[in-house]
Amino acid sequence: MSARKQTLVWLQGLTCCGNTQSFLCAEDHLMDEFLDKVEILYHPLLNDEEDPEYIISDILKTNKKIGVFVLEGAVNLNDKLADDIKKLCILSDYVIALGNCAVHGNIPALKDTNVVGLQYRRTTKGGLLGADFKTRSGYPVINISGCPAHPEWFISTVLSIVSGKLPALDKFGRPKEFYAYSSHDGCIRNQYYEWRVEAEVLGRKEGCLFYRFGCRGPMTGASCNRKLWNGISSKQRSGQPCFGCTEFDFPRENMWRTKYNMGVPAELPPGVSLRGYIMASGILKTFTPNRLKKRLFDEAE
Amino acid sequence: MRLSKHTLTRLEGEVKLKLFWSAGKVKDAYVAVPHFRGFERILVDRPLLDATVITPRVCGICGHAHLRATVEAIEDAFKRGGYNTLLTNKAKLMRDITLMLEIIQNHIKWFYLYLMPDIVRLDPKLEDKFTPVKGSRWREGLRASNYATKALATLAGQWPHNSYIVPGGVTSDPTDSDIVSVESLVNRIIEFFKNYVVNLDIDSYLGLKGKEILDVVGGDLGDFFKVCRDRGLDSIGKSYKRFLTGGYIEPCVMNGVKTKRTCKFDIARVYEADAYSFFSANGKGYSWAKAARYNGMPFETGPIARQVISKNPRVTSLFKVLEDSVLVRVFARVDEILTLSLSILEKLKKIDLSEDSWIESGIDMDKFSGAGVGVVEAARGTLIHKLAVEGGRIKSYDIITPTVWNLGPRDDVYLGVVEKALIGLDSEPFAYIVLRSFDVCSVCTSH
Known part of the structure; x- marks a missing residue:
C-alpha cells in the first residue's frame, strides 16, 4: 500500500x-x-x-x-x-x-x-x-x-x-459514535440500577453506584462500557462511580456522593421525570428479583 | 562564558535547560520547568474526597501514585484524629500491586521510548532498533509496557486516571480469573525482560554482581552498556550520592535516608525552599518547581536511591564500582522492571479474595477536621502529599513530587541534584543524557 x-x-x-x-x-x-x-x-x-x-x-x-x-x-x-x-x-x-x-x-x-x-x-x-x-x-x-x-x-x-x-x-x-452512548450503557451493574438496588458499600461486585456513591453514568456521554479501558475494564466494572470526566462541568463538587432532595436523587438521568421516577421506584422496589438482593456468588433460590 | 539554551522533550511535559560553558565545559547549569497549573490552589475548599479524583490528574504517567499518596494522607489525618483505618490484607496487597505496575510501565516506556533515542545519537548502528515509531524495539517496548497497564486496569478499572484506592481500602472486588489474568500479564513482562532487555535467563541474571553485570548482560540493556563504556557514560552524571526513599513497598523497597550511613526517614526533616522558584517575590526565580531539602540538603530520589537503600545486590555492587553515574542510575531503573514483577507474583499468591476490599470508616466526612501526610514511592521516587481539612473541606494541600527532589532549583548553598550532575560535562548530547538519566517529569514538578 x-x-x-x-x-x-x-x-x-x-x-x-x-x-x-x-x-x-x-x-x-x-x-x-x-x-x-x-x-x-x-x-x-x-x-x-x-x-x-x-x-x-x-x-x-x-x-x-x-x-x-x-x-x-x-x-x-x-x-x-x-x-x-x-x-x-x-x-x-x-x-x-x-x-x-x-x-x-x-x-x-x-x-x-x-x-x-x-x-x-x-x-x-x-x-x-x-x-x-x-x-x-x-x-x-x-x-x-x-x-x-x-x-x-x-x-x-x-x-x-x-x-x-x-x-x-x-x-x-x-x-x-462515541458520545451518544452514556457511560451507563453496557455497565455490568445495569440490573441493579433498573431495580433500584443501591451499592451500600464500596468494594463489592453488587449494587448500583448511582444511588449513594455519585455515579454520573446515566448523565455522561461516553462509551466507556462499550469500548473498555485498556481493552479490559472500566470505572464501574471496578467499583468506582463514573465521575463524568467527558462532560464540560468536570470536575464537579462532591464526586463520591449522590445528592438527594426529599429522598429522590437531585439529578435524574436526561428525560426521566420526577413523577415517573417516584412512581416507577415504588413498583421496582416491591418486585426486585431476589437474585439482586443477594451476593452475586451466593446461589439464588 | 558562552550560554546555550535547550528544550528537552520526550518526557512528561518539557524542560528548559540553560548551560553556561567555559573552556569547553559546563560551568553552571539551570534547569527550569515552564508550565504551571496550580493544583494545590484548585484543591482548596473542595470536599476532602474530591482530592482522590483530582490529584491523579497531576500526572498522566504516575497519577496512580498521586492517588495513593492522597488516600494515605487522608488515612493519616483520620489516624491522628483518633480513627484508625482498618485495611484488609487484600486491600493492602492490591494497592501495592497496582502501584508497582505503574512503576513498571513507566520504566519500560522510559528506557525504550525516551532514553534510547538519545543513545542512538551516540551509536547510529542502533537506529533500526530504537528510532521512535520506526524502531523494532521501540514498538516491542511499547507493547510490553501495556502488559503492565492492562494488568493495572484489570484491578483498578483503567489507566491512566482511576480512583480505585479510597480511604478504607480499594473499590474493586476481583475474581480468580482476574488474578490469573494479572499473573499472566506479569509473566509476559518477565519473559520480555528475559528475551529482550537482558537476553539472559532470569536465574543467571539475578545472580550477577558488580562489573560482571556489564560483561554478561546482553539484549537491549547490553547495547546500552556497550555505548556507556565506549563513550564514558559510566563515569559522568554523578551528583551528591545522598539518597532518599520515603515510601515502603514490602519486601523490595525499604525506606531510609543514605549519606555515608543509612538512617530512618523522618518526614519532619523535609523542607521546601522557594528562593529560586517563581513562588518567591525576590526576583531570583527561574522555575515553577520549588527545591525540596532534607536536613537542609538536597537528596536524590528514585530507583537508584530505592535499590541502594534496599540493598539490591546487583545495584549495590555496581554502585560500589561506578557510583551514581548515568550507567548505574539507568541500570537501577531497568532492574526494577524485574525486581518489582517478581514481587508482584509473590503478592498475587497471598491475596485472599474472600476478604473485604473496603471497610467503611464511619467518620462523618462533612464534619471532619485534621491534617495528614501521605508518603509513597512513585516511578521517579518519593512522593509526598500533605493536607489539612476543616469541616470536611480541604484547607491546604501541598505536594512534593519526586522530580522536585531531583530537578528542583538551587538554594543559596546547594545546586539542585541534576544541576550538580551537569557541571563539568563537555558536550550537549551528554548533558541531555545526564538530565534524561533522572527520568524527568516536568508536569509533576510544576503541577
Whole structure:
C-alpha cells in the first residue's frame, strides 16, 4: 500500500500528559494501523529531533499545510504558545481537541480565567479559536473529551478522517459514535440500577453506584462500557462511580456522593421525570428479583 | 562564558535547560520547568474526597501514585484524629500491586521510548532498533509496557486516571480469573525482560554482581552498556550520592535516608525552599518547581536511591564500582522492571479474595477536621502529599513530587541534584543524557 499518509502534528499546552499516555495504551492493532497510516510530523514524546522546537517554527515560517492538528492540554491566553496554536489550527485540514483540558480547559481553567480550551471555556463556547471557527476544510474543532480520552475514540476518529468518512458530531463537537452512548450503557451493574438496588458499600461486585456513591453514568456521554479501558475494564466494572470526566462541568463538587432532595436523587438521568421516577421506584422496589438482593456468588433460590 | 539554551522533550511535559560553558565545559547549569497549573490552589475548599479524583490528574504517567499518596494522607489525618483505618490484607496487597505496575510501565516506556533515542545519537548502528515509531524495539517496548497497564486496569478499572484506592481500602472486588489474568500479564513482562532487555535467563541474571553485570548482560540493556563504556557514560552524571526513599513497598523497597550511613526517614526533616522558584517575590526565580531539602540538603530520589537503600545486590555492587553515574542510575531503573514483577507474583499468591476490599470508616466526612501526610514511592521516587481539612473541606494541600527532589532549583548553598550532575560535562548530547538519566517529569514538578 503506497497511499499517501495523513500528516499529523500533536502539541501540548497545560497538561498532565494523560492523553498521550492514554493514546500509548491503545490496543496493538489500532496502534499499528495508526502508525501505518499517519505520518507524525511532531509529537513531544515520539519525536526524534535534537531541536524539537525547530519543527514547529519551520511549519509556522513556511506555512506548511497540516492534515490533522491535535492539541492536548489547555491554553493560557497569556502564553506565546497560544498564538502558535492558533496559527497551526489555521494551517490544518482538521483540528482535534484531545481530552478535557484541550476541549474546555478542565482542571487548569478552574481558578484561572485566562485558561481556555480550543473552542470552549468550561461550558461557554468561544475558547482560543472563537465560537465560529472552522478549519480550512470547513470543519469545526472535533472535540474528543475525557480526562483522559479513550485511545480508541481518538485513533478511530483520525482513521475515519484518513479514509474520508468524516465523523458526525454532537452539539459539543464530539463524535456521536462515541458520545451518544452514556457511560451507563453496557455497565455490568445495569440490573441493579433498573431495580433500584443501591451499592451500600464500596468494594463489592453488587449494587448500583448511582444511588449513594455519585455515579454520573446515566448523565455522561461516553462509551466507556462499550469500548473498555485498556481493552479490559472500566470505572464501574471496578467499583468506582463514573465521575463524568467527558462532560464540560468536570470536575464537579462532591464526586463520591449522590445528592438527594426529599429522598429522590437531585439529578435524574436526561428525560426521566420526577413523577415517573417516584412512581416507577415504588413498583421496582416491591418486585426486585431476589437474585439482586443477594451476593452475586451466593446461589439464588 | 558562552550560554546555550535547550528544550528537552520526550518526557512528561518539557524542560528548559540553560548551560553556561567555559573552556569547553559546563560551568553552571539551570534547569527550569515552564508550565504551571496550580493544583494545590484548585484543591482548596473542595470536599476532602474530591482530592482522590483530582490529584491523579497531576500526572498522566504516575497519577496512580498521586492517588495513593492522597488516600494515605487522608488515612493519616483520620489516624491522628483518633480513627484508625482498618485495611484488609487484600486491600493492602492490591494497592501495592497496582502501584508497582505503574512503576513498571513507566520504566519500560522510559528506557525504550525516551532514553534510547538519545543513545542512538551516540551509536547510529542502533537506529533500526530504537528510532521512535520506526524502531523494532521501540514498538516491542511499547507493547510490553501495556502488559503492565492492562494488568493495572484489570484491578483498578483503567489507566491512566482511576480512583480505585479510597480511604478504607480499594473499590474493586476481583475474581480468580482476574488474578490469573494479572499473573499472566506479569509473566509476559518477565519473559520480555528475559528475551529482550537482558537476553539472559532470569536465574543467571539475578545472580550477577558488580562489573560482571556489564560483561554478561546482553539484549537491549547490553547495547546500552556497550555505548556507556565506549563513550564514558559510566563515569559522568554523578551528583551528591545522598539518597532518599520515603515510601515502603514490602519486601523490595525499604525506606531510609543514605549519606555515608543509612538512617530512618523522618518526614519532619523535609523542607521546601522557594528562593529560586517563581513562588518567591525576590526576583531570583527561574522555575515553577520549588527545591525540596532534607536536613537542609538536597537528596536524590528514585530507583537508584530505592535499590541502594534496599540493598539490591546487583545495584549495590555496581554502585560500589561506578557510583551514581548515568550507567548505574539507568541500570537501577531497568532492574526494577524485574525486581518489582517478581514481587508482584509473590503478592498475587497471598491475596485472599474472600476478604473485604473496603471497610467503611464511619467518620462523618462533612464534619471532619485534621491534617495528614501521605508518603509513597512513585516511578521517579518519593512522593509526598500533605493536607489539612476543616469541616470536611480541604484547607491546604501541598505536594512534593519526586522530580522536585531531583530537578528542583538551587538554594543559596546547594545546586539542585541534576544541576550538580551537569557541571563539568563537555558536550550537549551528554548533558541531555545526564538530565534524561533522572527520568524527568516536568508536569509533576510544576503541577
